[in-house]
Amino acid sequence: MSSIARTRRSLRAGVVAAAATGLVLTGCGGVQTSTGGSSGGDYPSGTVEMYVGASAGGSSDLISRAVSKGLSDDLGASFPVINREGANGALAAAEVANAAPDGAKIAIQNASLFTITPLAVSPDEVTKIDEFDVVQGISRDDYVLVTSPASGFRTLADVEKSPRVVRYGTTGVGTGAQLSAALLFKTSGVSSQAVPFDGGAPALAAVLGNQVDVASIQVGEAIENIQSGKLTPLAVFGPERIEYLPEVPTAKEQGLDVEVTQYRFMTVPKGTPQNVKDALVKGLKATFETESYKEFNKQNSLTPMEVSGDEVTASLQEDQKRYTDLVAQYDINLRNEG
Structure with a gap:
Protein backbone atom coordinates (compact mmCIF):
# COMPACT_ATOMS: atom_id res chain seq x y z
CA MET A 1 0.00 0.00 0.00
CA ASP A 142 -12.31 17.13 -10.69
CA TYR A 143 -14.26 14.30 -12.27
CA VAL A 144 -12.64 11.45 -14.17
CA LEU A 145 -14.26 8.86 -16.44
CA VAL A 146 -12.97 5.42 -15.43
CA THR A 147 -13.47 1.85 -16.57
CA SER A 148 -12.39 -1.59 -15.48
CA PRO A 149 -9.66 -3.23 -17.60
CA ALA A 150 -12.17 -6.05 -18.18
CA SER A 151 -14.39 -3.70 -20.21
CA GLY A 152 -11.94 -3.70 -23.10
CA PHE A 153 -11.93 0.11 -23.26
CA ARG A 154 -8.45 1.60 -23.26
CA THR A 155 -9.24 5.10 -24.57
CA LEU A 156 -12.22 7.38 -24.98
CA ALA A 157 -12.10 6.56 -28.69
CA ASP A 158 -12.80 2.91 -27.81
CA VAL A 159 -15.94 4.00 -25.98
CA GLU A 160 -17.03 6.10 -28.97
CA LYS A 161 -16.65 3.06 -31.26
CA SER A 162 -18.51 0.70 -28.94
CA PRO A 163 -21.02 -1.49 -30.83
CA ARG A 164 -23.07 -2.04 -27.67
CA VAL A 165 -25.01 0.23 -25.36
CA VAL A 166 -22.58 1.63 -22.79
CA ARG A 167 -23.85 1.52 -19.22
CA TYR A 168 -22.45 4.39 -17.16
CA GLY A 169 -22.58 4.95 -13.43
CA THR A 170 -22.96 8.34 -11.76
CA THR A 171 -23.08 9.55 -8.17
CA GLY A 172 -26.72 10.62 -8.36
CA VAL A 173 -29.24 12.90 -10.04
CA GLY A 174 -28.28 16.57 -10.23
CA THR A 175 -24.58 15.99 -9.69
CA GLY A 176 -21.54 16.89 -11.76
CA ALA A 177 -20.91 13.19 -12.30
CA GLN A 178 -24.31 12.86 -13.93
CA LEU A 179 -23.97 15.94 -16.11
CA SER A 180 -20.42 15.19 -17.25
CA ALA A 181 -21.32 11.65 -18.35
CA ALA A 182 -24.62 12.69 -19.94
CA LEU A 183 -22.87 15.42 -21.94
CA LEU A 184 -20.10 13.07 -23.00
CA PHE A 185 -22.51 10.52 -24.44
CA LYS A 186 -24.77 13.12 -26.04
CA THR A 187 -21.92 14.97 -27.73
CA SER A 188 -20.31 11.72 -28.94
CA GLY A 189 -23.54 10.14 -30.10
CA VAL A 190 -22.77 6.89 -28.29
CA SER A 191 -25.76 4.78 -27.25
CA SER A 192 -25.76 4.71 -23.46
CA GLN A 193 -27.77 3.92 -20.36
CA ALA A 194 -27.38 5.79 -17.07
CA VAL A 195 -27.15 3.89 -13.79
CA PRO A 196 -27.34 6.29 -10.81
CA PHE A 197 -25.83 5.44 -7.44
CA ASP A 198 -26.15 7.20 -4.10
CA GLY A 199 -22.62 8.55 -3.90
CA GLY A 200 -19.11 7.90 -5.13
CA ALA A 201 -18.42 4.72 -3.13
CA PRO A 202 -21.22 2.59 -4.67
CA ALA A 203 -20.49 3.96 -8.15
CA LEU A 204 -16.83 3.03 -7.67
CA ALA A 205 -17.77 -0.47 -6.51
CA ALA A 206 -20.04 -0.92 -9.53
CA VAL A 207 -17.36 -0.11 -12.08
CA LEU A 208 -14.78 -2.23 -10.23
CA GLY A 209 -17.27 -5.11 -10.24
CA ASN A 210 -18.11 -4.68 -13.94
CA GLN A 211 -21.75 -3.90 -13.13
CA VAL A 212 -21.35 -0.80 -15.32
CA ASP A 213 -18.96 -0.18 -18.21
CA VAL A 214 -17.72 3.24 -17.11
CA ALA A 215 -18.35 5.74 -14.33
CA SER A 216 -17.79 9.45 -13.76
CA ILE A 217 -16.26 9.78 -10.29
CA GLN A 218 -14.37 12.46 -8.40
CA VAL A 219 -10.62 12.00 -8.79
CA GLY A 220 -9.95 11.75 -5.06
CA GLU A 221 -12.31 8.78 -4.78
CA ALA A 222 -10.90 6.92 -7.80
CA ILE A 223 -7.17 7.65 -7.79
CA GLU A 224 -6.01 4.78 -5.56
CA ASN A 225 -7.64 2.24 -7.88
CA ILE A 226 -6.22 4.05 -10.90
CA GLN A 227 -2.72 3.97 -9.43
CA SER A 228 -3.05 0.26 -8.58
CA GLY A 229 -4.22 -0.57 -12.11
CA LYS A 230 -7.69 -1.70 -11.05
CA LEU A 231 -9.25 1.17 -13.04
CA THR A 232 -8.32 2.74 -16.37
CA PRO A 233 -8.84 6.52 -16.61
CA LEU A 234 -10.25 7.63 -19.97
CA ALA A 235 -10.75 11.38 -19.57
CA VAL A 236 -10.89 14.17 -17.01
CA PHE A 237 -13.66 16.72 -17.28
CA GLY A 238 -11.85 19.82 -16.03
CA PRO A 239 -10.64 22.80 -18.11
CA GLU A 240 -7.09 21.40 -18.18
CA ARG A 241 -5.17 18.29 -17.18
CA ILE A 242 -4.67 17.90 -13.46
CA GLU A 243 -1.38 17.37 -11.67
CA TYR A 244 -2.55 14.15 -10.01
CA LEU A 245 -3.27 12.44 -13.36
CA PRO A 246 -0.97 14.30 -15.77
CA GLU A 247 -1.09 11.60 -18.46
CA VAL A 248 -4.90 11.60 -18.69
CA PRO A 249 -6.22 13.99 -21.38
CA THR A 250 -9.28 16.14 -20.90
CA ALA A 251 -12.48 15.38 -22.78
CA LYS A 252 -11.95 18.61 -24.72
CA GLU A 253 -8.50 17.47 -25.82
CA GLN A 254 -10.22 14.40 -27.23
CA GLY A 255 -12.66 16.44 -29.29
CA LEU A 256 -15.70 16.50 -26.99
CA ASP A 257 -17.08 19.79 -25.64
CA VAL A 258 -17.46 18.56 -22.07
CA GLU A 259 -16.17 20.60 -19.14
CA VAL A 260 -17.75 20.01 -15.74
CA THR A 261 -16.06 20.70 -12.41
Whole structure:
Protein backbone atom coordinates (compact mmCIF):
# COMPACT_ATOMS: atom_id res chain seq x y z
CA MET A 1 0.00 0.00 0.00
CA SER A 2 1.38 3.44 -0.91
CA SER A 3 2.08 6.09 1.74
CA ILE A 4 -0.74 8.20 0.27
CA ALA A 5 -3.15 5.26 0.51
CA ARG A 6 -2.12 4.64 4.13
CA THR A 7 -2.53 8.32 4.99
CA ARG A 8 -5.95 8.55 3.33
CA ARG A 9 -7.10 5.40 5.13
CA SER A 10 -5.92 6.93 8.40
CA LEU A 11 -7.72 10.18 7.62
CA ARG A 12 -10.97 8.40 6.83
CA ALA A 13 -10.71 6.28 9.97
CA GLY A 14 -10.20 9.44 12.00
CA VAL A 15 -13.20 11.07 10.37
CA VAL A 16 -15.47 8.14 11.19
CA ALA A 17 -14.20 8.13 14.78
CA ALA A 18 -14.78 11.87 15.05
CA ALA A 19 -18.28 11.51 13.67
CA ALA A 20 -19.06 8.76 16.15
CA THR A 21 -17.74 10.90 18.99
CA GLY A 22 -19.93 13.76 17.86
CA LEU A 23 -22.99 11.50 17.97
CA VAL A 24 -22.13 10.38 21.50
CA LEU A 25 -21.72 13.97 22.66
CA THR A 26 -25.03 14.92 21.09
CA GLY A 27 -26.77 12.12 22.95
CA CYS A 28 -25.31 13.17 26.30
CA GLY A 29 -26.39 16.04 28.46
CA GLY A 30 -23.40 18.25 27.65
CA VAL A 31 -24.68 21.32 25.83
CA GLN A 32 -22.37 23.75 24.09
CA THR A 33 -23.43 27.31 23.48
CA SER A 34 -23.27 28.48 19.89
CA THR A 35 -22.36 32.12 19.83
CA GLY A 36 -21.89 34.12 16.68
CA GLY A 37 -20.99 37.74 16.18
CA SER A 38 -22.65 41.11 15.88
CA SER A 39 -21.69 44.15 13.87
CA GLY A 40 -19.36 45.25 16.65
CA GLY A 41 -18.53 42.19 18.76
CA ASP A 42 -15.65 39.77 18.66
CA TYR A 43 -16.06 36.64 16.56
CA PRO A 44 -16.09 33.81 17.27
CA SER A 45 -17.04 33.99 20.93
CA GLY A 46 -18.38 30.44 21.21
CA THR A 47 -19.01 27.23 19.28
CA VAL A 48 -19.60 27.63 15.54
CA GLU A 49 -21.51 24.78 13.88
CA MET A 50 -20.16 23.77 10.47
CA TYR A 51 -22.74 21.91 8.40
CA VAL A 52 -21.83 19.50 5.62
CA GLY A 53 -24.35 18.00 3.20
CA ALA A 54 -22.75 14.55 3.04
CA SER A 55 -22.08 11.56 5.26
CA ALA A 56 -18.83 11.07 7.15
CA GLY A 57 -15.86 9.93 5.09
CA GLY A 58 -16.68 11.48 1.71
CA SER A 59 -14.79 14.31 0.02
CA SER A 60 -17.08 17.08 1.29
CA ASP A 61 -16.89 15.77 4.83
CA LEU A 62 -13.10 15.36 4.79
CA ILE A 63 -12.63 18.89 3.42
CA SER A 64 -14.97 20.34 6.04
CA ARG A 65 -13.10 18.60 8.85
CA ALA A 66 -9.70 19.73 7.59
CA VAL A 67 -10.95 23.32 7.42
CA SER A 68 -12.65 22.98 10.80
CA LYS A 69 -9.34 22.06 12.41
CA GLY A 70 -7.58 25.00 10.76
CA LEU A 71 -10.26 27.48 11.84
CA SER A 72 -10.22 26.12 15.39
CA ASP A 73 -6.44 26.44 15.57
CA ASP A 74 -6.35 29.97 14.18
CA LEU A 75 -9.48 31.52 15.69
CA GLY A 76 -9.39 29.76 19.05
CA ALA A 77 -12.95 28.43 19.00
CA SER A 78 -14.66 25.12 18.39
CA PHE A 79 -15.97 24.43 14.85
CA PRO A 80 -17.72 21.03 15.11
CA VAL A 81 -18.78 19.47 11.80
CA ILE A 82 -22.42 18.41 11.64
CA ASN A 83 -23.49 16.02 8.89
CA ARG A 84 -26.88 16.66 7.27
CA GLU A 85 -26.66 14.45 4.21
CA GLY A 86 -29.39 14.35 1.59
CA ALA A 87 -30.74 16.08 -1.51
CA ASN A 88 -27.25 16.77 -2.93
CA GLY A 89 -26.49 19.06 0.00
CA ALA A 90 -29.79 20.95 0.08
CA LEU A 91 -30.66 19.86 3.63
CA ALA A 92 -27.42 21.23 5.07
CA ALA A 93 -27.80 24.36 2.97
CA ALA A 94 -31.26 24.97 4.43
CA GLU A 95 -29.85 24.80 7.97
CA VAL A 96 -27.52 27.68 7.15
CA ALA A 97 -29.93 29.70 4.99
CA ASN A 98 -32.54 29.67 7.77
CA ALA A 99 -30.09 30.43 10.59
CA ALA A 100 -29.60 33.79 12.28
CA PRO A 101 -27.01 35.86 10.35
CA ASP A 102 -24.49 35.91 13.18
CA GLY A 103 -21.93 33.32 12.04
CA ALA A 104 -23.03 30.65 14.52
CA LYS A 105 -23.90 28.33 11.62
CA ILE A 106 -21.70 28.12 8.52
CA ALA A 107 -21.08 25.59 5.75
CA ILE A 108 -18.69 24.61 3.00
CA GLN A 109 -20.97 23.99 0.04
CA ASN A 110 -20.67 22.32 -3.36
CA ALA A 111 -21.00 24.27 -6.60
CA SER A 112 -23.16 21.54 -8.16
CA LEU A 113 -26.00 22.30 -5.73
CA PHE A 114 -26.35 25.74 -7.33
CA THR A 115 -25.24 25.10 -10.92
CA ILE A 116 -26.44 21.57 -11.79
CA THR A 117 -29.05 20.39 -9.27
CA PRO A 118 -31.47 23.18 -10.35
CA LEU A 119 -31.54 21.53 -13.79
CA ALA A 120 -32.75 18.24 -12.26
CA VAL A 121 -35.34 19.31 -9.69
CA SER A 122 -38.61 21.23 -9.67
CA PRO A 123 -38.43 25.03 -9.24
CA ASP A 124 -39.64 24.88 -5.63
CA GLU A 125 -36.75 22.54 -4.76
CA VAL A 126 -34.00 24.82 -6.08
CA THR A 127 -31.43 26.16 -3.61
CA LYS A 128 -30.31 29.63 -4.69
CA ILE A 129 -26.91 31.14 -4.02
CA ASP A 130 -28.45 34.53 -3.23
CA GLU A 131 -29.77 32.97 0.01
CA PHE A 132 -26.18 33.09 1.30
CA ASP A 133 -23.13 35.28 1.54
CA VAL A 134 -20.19 33.53 -0.12
CA VAL A 135 -17.12 34.07 2.04
CA GLN A 136 -14.20 32.32 0.33
CA GLY A 137 -13.32 29.67 -2.24
CA ILE A 138 -11.77 26.45 -0.93
CA SER A 139 -10.81 23.85 -3.56
CA ARG A 140 -11.73 22.07 -6.78
CA ASP A 141 -12.38 18.33 -7.07
CA ASP A 142 -12.31 17.13 -10.69
CA TYR A 143 -14.26 14.30 -12.27
CA VAL A 144 -12.64 11.45 -14.17
CA LEU A 145 -14.26 8.86 -16.44
CA VAL A 146 -12.97 5.42 -15.43
CA THR A 147 -13.47 1.85 -16.57
CA SER A 148 -12.39 -1.59 -15.48
CA PRO A 149 -9.66 -3.23 -17.60
CA ALA A 150 -12.17 -6.05 -18.18
CA SER A 151 -14.39 -3.70 -20.21
CA GLY A 152 -11.94 -3.70 -23.10
CA PHE A 153 -11.93 0.11 -23.26
CA ARG A 154 -8.45 1.60 -23.26
CA THR A 155 -9.24 5.10 -24.57
CA LEU A 156 -12.22 7.38 -24.98
CA ALA A 157 -12.10 6.56 -28.69
CA ASP A 158 -12.80 2.91 -27.81
CA VAL A 159 -15.94 4.00 -25.98
CA GLU A 160 -17.03 6.10 -28.97
CA LYS A 161 -16.65 3.06 -31.26
CA SER A 162 -18.51 0.70 -28.94
CA PRO A 163 -21.02 -1.49 -30.83
CA ARG A 164 -23.07 -2.04 -27.67
CA VAL A 165 -25.01 0.23 -25.36
CA VAL A 166 -22.58 1.63 -22.79
CA ARG A 167 -23.85 1.52 -19.22
CA TYR A 168 -22.45 4.39 -17.16
CA GLY A 169 -22.58 4.95 -13.43
CA THR A 170 -22.96 8.34 -11.76
CA THR A 171 -23.08 9.55 -8.17
CA GLY A 172 -26.72 10.62 -8.36
CA VAL A 173 -29.24 12.90 -10.04
CA GLY A 174 -28.28 16.57 -10.23
CA THR A 175 -24.58 15.99 -9.69
CA GLY A 176 -21.54 16.89 -11.76
CA ALA A 177 -20.91 13.19 -12.30
CA GLN A 178 -24.31 12.86 -13.93
CA LEU A 179 -23.97 15.94 -16.11
CA SER A 180 -20.42 15.19 -17.25
CA ALA A 181 -21.32 11.65 -18.35
CA ALA A 182 -24.62 12.69 -19.94
CA LEU A 183 -22.87 15.42 -21.94
CA LEU A 184 -20.10 13.07 -23.00
CA PHE A 185 -22.51 10.52 -24.44
CA LYS A 186 -24.77 13.12 -26.04
CA THR A 187 -21.92 14.97 -27.73
CA SER A 188 -20.31 11.72 -28.94
CA GLY A 189 -23.54 10.14 -30.10
CA VAL A 190 -22.77 6.89 -28.29
CA SER A 191 -25.76 4.78 -27.25
CA SER A 192 -25.76 4.71 -23.46
CA GLN A 193 -27.77 3.92 -20.36
CA ALA A 194 -27.38 5.79 -17.07
CA VAL A 195 -27.15 3.89 -13.79
CA PRO A 196 -27.34 6.29 -10.81
CA PHE A 197 -25.83 5.44 -7.44
CA ASP A 198 -26.15 7.20 -4.10
CA GLY A 199 -22.62 8.55 -3.90
CA GLY A 200 -19.11 7.90 -5.13
CA ALA A 201 -18.42 4.72 -3.13
CA PRO A 202 -21.22 2.59 -4.67
CA ALA A 203 -20.49 3.96 -8.15
CA LEU A 204 -16.83 3.03 -7.67
CA ALA A 205 -17.77 -0.47 -6.51
CA ALA A 206 -20.04 -0.92 -9.53
CA VAL A 207 -17.36 -0.11 -12.08
CA LEU A 208 -14.78 -2.23 -10.23
CA GLY A 209 -17.27 -5.11 -10.24
CA ASN A 210 -18.11 -4.68 -13.94
CA GLN A 211 -21.75 -3.90 -13.13
CA VAL A 212 -21.35 -0.80 -15.32
CA ASP A 213 -18.96 -0.18 -18.21
CA VAL A 214 -17.72 3.24 -17.11
CA ALA A 215 -18.35 5.74 -14.33
CA SER A 216 -17.79 9.45 -13.76
CA ILE A 217 -16.26 9.78 -10.29
CA GLN A 218 -14.37 12.46 -8.40
CA VAL A 219 -10.62 12.00 -8.79
CA GLY A 220 -9.95 11.75 -5.06
CA GLU A 221 -12.31 8.78 -4.78
CA ALA A 222 -10.90 6.92 -7.80
CA ILE A 223 -7.17 7.65 -7.79
CA GLU A 224 -6.01 4.78 -5.56
CA ASN A 225 -7.64 2.24 -7.88
CA ILE A 226 -6.22 4.05 -10.90
CA GLN A 227 -2.72 3.97 -9.43
CA SER A 228 -3.05 0.26 -8.58
CA GLY A 229 -4.22 -0.57 -12.11
CA LYS A 230 -7.69 -1.70 -11.05
CA LEU A 231 -9.25 1.17 -13.04
CA THR A 232 -8.32 2.74 -16.37
CA PRO A 233 -8.84 6.52 -16.61
CA LEU A 234 -10.25 7.63 -19.97
CA ALA A 235 -10.75 11.38 -19.57
CA VAL A 236 -10.89 14.17 -17.01
CA PHE A 237 -13.66 16.72 -17.28
CA GLY A 238 -11.85 19.82 -16.03
CA PRO A 239 -10.64 22.80 -18.11
CA GLU A 240 -7.09 21.40 -18.18
CA ARG A 241 -5.17 18.29 -17.18
CA ILE A 242 -4.67 17.90 -13.46
CA GLU A 243 -1.38 17.37 -11.67
CA TYR A 244 -2.55 14.15 -10.01
CA LEU A 245 -3.27 12.44 -13.36
CA PRO A 246 -0.97 14.30 -15.77
CA GLU A 247 -1.09 11.60 -18.46
CA VAL A 248 -4.90 11.60 -18.69
CA PRO A 249 -6.22 13.99 -21.38
CA THR A 250 -9.28 16.14 -20.90
CA ALA A 251 -12.48 15.38 -22.78
CA LYS A 252 -11.95 18.61 -24.72
CA GLU A 253 -8.50 17.47 -25.82
CA GLN A 254 -10.22 14.40 -27.23
CA GLY A 255 -12.66 16.44 -29.29
CA LEU A 256 -15.70 16.50 -26.99
CA ASP A 257 -17.08 19.79 -25.64
CA VAL A 258 -17.46 18.56 -22.07
CA GLU A 259 -16.17 20.60 -19.14
CA VAL A 260 -17.75 20.01 -15.74
CA THR A 261 -16.06 20.70 -12.41
CA GLN A 262 -16.92 20.48 -8.74
CA TYR A 263 -15.65 23.15 -6.36
CA ARG A 264 -16.37 24.11 -2.81
CA PHE A 265 -16.61 27.36 -0.88
CA MET A 266 -17.49 28.73 2.54
CA THR A 267 -20.95 30.26 3.03
CA VAL A 268 -22.80 32.03 5.83
CA PRO A 269 -26.43 33.20 6.13
CA LYS A 270 -27.36 36.22 4.02
CA GLY A 271 -26.72 39.48 5.86
CA THR A 272 -23.98 38.18 8.15
CA PRO A 273 -21.90 41.10 9.55
CA GLN A 274 -18.65 41.94 7.78
CA ASN A 275 -16.53 41.38 10.90
CA VAL A 276 -17.71 37.77 10.99
CA LYS A 277 -16.86 37.21 7.33
CA ASP A 278 -13.49 38.93 7.77
CA ALA A 279 -12.64 36.65 10.70
CA LEU A 280 -13.53 33.55 8.68
CA VAL A 281 -11.43 34.74 5.73
CA LYS A 282 -8.50 35.32 8.10
CA GLY A 283 -8.87 31.83 9.56
CA LEU A 284 -9.24 30.22 6.14
CA LYS A 285 -6.18 31.94 4.70
CA ALA A 286 -4.14 30.91 7.73
CA THR A 287 -5.37 27.33 7.26
CA PHE A 288 -4.42 27.34 3.58
CA GLU A 289 -0.84 28.29 4.47
CA THR A 290 -0.25 25.39 6.87
CA GLU A 291 1.83 22.47 5.63
CA SER A 292 -0.69 20.01 7.05
CA TYR A 293 -3.53 21.48 4.95
CA LYS A 294 -1.40 21.63 1.80
CA GLU A 295 -0.55 17.97 2.34
CA PHE A 296 -4.23 17.19 2.89
CA ASN A 297 -5.04 18.65 -0.53
CA LYS A 298 -2.36 16.52 -2.17
CA GLN A 299 -3.44 13.37 -0.36
CA ASN A 300 -7.02 13.86 -1.55
CA SER A 301 -6.18 15.07 -5.10
CA LEU A 302 -7.72 18.50 -4.51
CA THR A 303 -6.78 21.56 -6.56
CA PRO A 304 -6.73 24.77 -4.48
CA MET A 305 -9.38 27.32 -5.48
CA GLU A 306 -8.59 29.83 -2.75
CA VAL A 307 -10.28 32.84 -4.34
CA SER A 308 -12.54 35.56 -2.99
CA GLY A 309 -16.24 35.12 -2.41
CA ASP A 310 -17.01 37.50 -5.26
CA GLU A 311 -14.92 35.39 -7.66
CA VAL A 312 -16.73 32.25 -6.54
CA THR A 313 -20.11 33.90 -7.10
CA ALA A 314 -19.07 34.97 -10.60
CA SER A 315 -17.94 31.40 -11.40
CA LEU A 316 -21.25 30.01 -10.14
CA GLN A 317 -23.25 32.39 -12.32
CA GLU A 318 -21.11 31.62 -15.37
CA ASP A 319 -21.29 27.85 -14.86
CA GLN A 320 -25.03 27.88 -14.25
CA LYS A 321 -25.64 29.64 -17.56
CA ARG A 322 -23.17 27.42 -19.43
CA TYR A 323 -24.69 24.20 -18.10
CA THR A 324 -28.21 25.43 -18.75
CA ASP A 325 -27.30 26.24 -22.37
CA LEU A 326 -25.57 22.87 -22.89
CA VAL A 327 -28.49 20.91 -21.47
CA ALA A 328 -30.83 22.75 -23.82
CA GLN A 329 -28.50 22.39 -26.81
CA TYR A 330 -28.18 18.62 -26.44
CA ASP A 331 -31.76 18.05 -25.22
CA ILE A 332 -30.66 16.48 -21.95
CA ASN A 333 -33.26 15.82 -19.26
CA LEU A 334 -31.30 15.28 -16.06
CA ARG A 335 -34.40 14.09 -14.21
CA ASN A 336 -34.61 11.11 -16.55
CA GLU A 337 -30.95 10.62 -17.47
CA GLY A 338 -30.20 8.86 -14.21
